[in-house]
Amino acid sequence: MASESRTLDLVDRQILHALGIGPRAPFARLAAVLGISEQTVARRYQRMRGSGIVRVTARPQAIRRPNASYWSLRIGCRPGTATTLAEALARRPDTSWISIGGGGAEITCQIEVEGDQAGLLHHVPRASNVLTFNAHQMLHHFPGRGEFDWILPDNDVTAEQRQFLAEPAAARGGDARIERADLPLVEALERDGRAGWAALAEATGWSQRQVAHRVGELVGSGAIYYHLDIADTLVGMASAASLWFTVAPAHLASVGARLADHAELAFVAAMTGSANLMGAARAVDAEALYRYITTKVAAIEGIQNVEIVPHVTRLKQSHSLIVGGLVREPPR
Numbered sequence: 001m002a003s004e005s006r007t008l009d010l011v012d013r014q015i016l017h018a019l020g021i022g023p024r025a026p027f028a029r030l031a032a033v034l035g036i037s038e039q040t041v042a043r044r045y046q047r048m049r050g051s052g053i054v055r056v057t058a059r060p061q062a063i064r065r066p067n068a069s070y071w072s073l074r075i076g077c078r079p080g081t082a083t084t085l086a087e088a089l090a091r092r093p094d095t096s097w098i099s100i101g102g103g104g105a106e107i108t109c110q111i112e113v114e115g116d117q118a119g120l121l122h123h124v125p126r127a128s129n130v131l132t133f134n135a136h137q138m139l140h141h142f143p144g145r146g147e148f149d150w151i152l153p154d155n156d157v158t159a160e161q162r163q164f165l166a167e168p169a170a171a172r173g174g175d176a177r178i179e180r181a182d183l184p185l186v187e188a189l190e191r192d193g194r195a196g197w198a199a200l201a202e203a204t205g206w207s208q209r210q211v212a213h214r215v216g217e218l219v220g221s222g223a224i225y226y227h228l229d230i231a232d233t234l235v236g237m238a239s240a241a242s243l244w245f246t247v248a249p250a251h252l253a254s255v256g257a258r259l260a261d262h263a264e265l266a267f268v269a270a271m272t273g274s275a276n277l278m279g280a281a282r283a284v285d286a287e288a289l290y291r292y293i294t295t296k297v298a299a300i301e302g303i304q305n306v307e308i309v310p311h312v313t314r315l316k317q318s319h320s321l322i323v324g325g326l327v328r329e330p331p332r
Contacts, residue, residue: 008234011036015044016230017152021166022054023193023226025158033161036147053325055229057319058189059096060112060178061141062224068114069137072271072278074309075107075124076132082107083313085129090316091330094120097318098282099240099311108242108309134203135280140270144260151235152227176217178224185214186224190319191329193226229327237282238290240314243274243297244307251302252276258300264292275307286310 008016011034018030027045031038046055069298077085082100086107090098097110111120125133157165178186188195190204197208204211218224232240243265247255252270259279260268267280283289289308297306320327 008048011040012044012048012053013152013235015041015233016048016228017157018064018165018265019045019054019056020151020228021157021162024230025165029165033157033165044183047272052323052328053231053234053304054217055320055327055329056193056226057188057191057229058193058224058226059318060186061225068112069114071111071121072136072138073107073109073120073124074112074132074136075109075130077105078131079105081129085127086313086315087126089120090321092120093330098314099242100313100315101309101311104312106309107313110113113229122142132230134273136271136275138269138271138275140256142256142260142268142270144262144265144268145198151230166293176218176221178218181219182214185211186218189215189224227318229317231326232282232314236284239281239283239285240311241281241289242309242311243279243281243293244309245277245279245303246275246305247277248302248304249276254302255302259297262292262296264289264296275305276302 014034015030018025018033022029027042028038031041034041045054049056049097075082075085082105086098086100086109088093089107089109094112094114095109095290096112097107097108101108115122118127121135124130144238184204185200185206188200192199195203197211200206200215201208202209207212214225219226245255245259256268256270256277259265259277264281264283265279266282267278269278270276271278281289283290283292293306293308297303314322316322316330319330321330322328
């Protein structure tokens, strides 16, 4: 593959940023906001998707599903053994956001647990190469602008443009849940979050109108959400870290909401444990991460402590494997 196909310019980053706001927005709508042609948006998106720069996926929201929970694991390994375990974890469909950090001896991993089927939570601590194991359950996810603004921190997208790009939902705030009949639809969206209505209808055996309505219900209730898996380093974000905050309970909600609007954080959630708030940080380099911690984070009242866990190697994002720094669809 030609190296130039992996080079991103400002227009590419603008397209990625707009997709972060409206992952399923038609190319014509993206083009109208960005002030470029629909053909340019379509061509550049297909190039970036084909070359492993971006994948748009849909994910079930574990915290919104009955009998399901979402956990963050920190696994300390014997020297030289972390990679083998991390690769095995990455092949599982119930894991995401797998990285090796801590000098190459600590794995961070997210896992979805169905009911009482907590296999990993029971089996991983017993592995001979595991020295320490900590599991933290997600209690609340704080949505915010930071989930997509890290792609293009100095953006000028207006509130009206954000609303124009956002996915219309048939029952926003409703109580739709993922049912067994929805599984083919969810699986198709996991493979390609921008799959057309015709392709989704074929995958489910429903009509296009039925598919569109059901997707609107599931997105509107929060049962599924869209995510961009992006080759971070090609976007210029060479420093990634998990930030574990200790926050006074009286400030937990307000601190979480403020952090979620920081462009430097792609994910913020309240967690169990003494460090009761976690953020996923991306920065151009370590110096930029330091400036963020000592300025924007330091200005927030209620944060008592922050632990910084750098990610040296990323093996998996939300639903994509990271191979040679590029995002790839996991094998079925």
